[in-house]
Amino acid sequence: xxxxxxxxxxxxxxxxxxxxxxxxxxxxxxxxxxxxxxxxxxxxxxxxxxxxxxxxxxxxxxxxxxxxxxxxxxxxxxxxxxxxxxxxxxxxxxxxxxxxxxxxxxxxxxxx
Amino acid sequence: xxxxxxxxxxxxxxxxxxxxxxxxxxxxxxxxxxxxxxxxxxxxxxxxxxxxxxxxxxxxxxxxxxxxxxxxxxxxxxxxxxxxxxxxxxxxxxxxxxxxxxxxxxxxxxxxxxxxxx
Numbered sequence: 691x692x693x694x695x696x697x698x699x700x701x702x703x704x705x706x707x708x709x710x711x712x713x714x715x716x717x718x719x720x721x722x723x724x725x726x727x728x729x730x731x732x733x734x735x736x737x738x739x740x741x742x743x744x745x746x747x748x749x750x751x752x753x754x755x756x757x758x759x760x761x762x763x764x765x766x767x768x769x770x771x772x773x774x775x776x777x778x779x780x781x782x783x784x785x786x787x788x789x790x791x792x793x794x795x796x797x798x799x800x801x802x
Numbered sequence: 803x804x805x806x807x808x809x810x811x812x813x814x815x816x817x818x819x820x821x822x823x824x825x826x827x828x829x830x831x832x833x834x835x836x837x838x839x840x841x842x843x844x845x846x847x848x849x850x851x852x853x854x855x856x857x858x859x860x861x862x863x864x865x866x867x868x869x870x871x872x873x874x875x876x877x878x879x880x881x882x883x884x885x886x887x888x889x890x891x892x893x894x895x896x897x898x899x900x901x902x903x904x905x906x907x908x909x910x911x912x913x914x915x916x917x918x919x920x
């Protein structure tokens with residue numbers, strides 16, 4: 691059981707837009723920034739979004755992030771078959787001292 | 803460029819220990835810490851803990867508190883994670899990841915498969 695809640699799967703057609711939600715609590719998403727990771731089949735995770743809505747160098751602006759209260763959302767526009775992957779949200783949880791890192795259970799994106 | 807290169811796959815028997823290494827390059831070792839994250843087959847990501855490249859300070863997830871040891875070797879710019887009292891539930895790919903901040907794992911190693919089987 692993951693600390694952050696994501697839908698197990700989403701799907702959309704090439705060229706369309708998809709959003710992936712990530713729900714948490716005050717102690718994690720509510721009080722800390724959120725990151726998103728893309729994991730292509732058989733590969734290590736890759737940072738996609740950090741600090742809720744910032745993109746590392748090299749990440750196209752088709753990928754966007756937002757946060758409101760205790761939820762965060764990843765958006766992907768202009769879907770491509772190469773976007774088929776598992777997507778994870780992650781943040782810090784400060785309910786204990788010291789805190790600890792947490793992740794969502796992951797969302798599998800299928801580009802139909 | 804930033805690189806984290808991990809040691810190779812391991813097969814261990816239940817009750818044994820495993821030590822995974824993470825050789826780093828392309829950044830100032832003492833300015834960053836590294837998290838260890840594991841992924842069981844077909845499952846999601848699970849944070850195991852963190853170690854500082856500055857002073858070797860550690861922060862372990864409560865679940866692993868009594869059987870994990872993370873260290874940092876500044877002379878070889880290598881991080882290590884040792885997990886003891888292995889069970890089949892520890893079978894997973896273990897990743898090291900350079901932390902941008904407490905909430906962000908910025909660069910990832912390629913992963914090390916640890917298989918626990920009798």
